[in-house]
Amino acid sequence: MAWSVLRLLLLGLMLVGLATGLHQQWLVVDWLKLTDDLGLPAPEDLEPIDFNRLIIGDQEQD
Numbered sequence: 001m002a003w004s005v006l007r008l009l010l011l012g013l014m015l016v017g018l019a020t021g022l023h024q025q026w027l028v029v030d031w032l033k034l035t036d037d038l039g040l041p042a043p044e045d046l047e048p049i050d051f052n053r054l055i056i057g058d059q060e061q062d
Helices: 002-023 031-038 051-056
Strands: none
Touching: none
């Protein structure tokens, strides 16, 4: 029982650390390289994705 609680705690800490790293831009995902490594087709003019704008929305709207 104690091991499963410890696993959940460590998983939660990893997810919080990953989310913090992405939010603070410590971690950057190169989508073109990722899709190339996976063998997926990618458009040539792929623009970076702003996850904050995608999740929260555009804050400049009146």
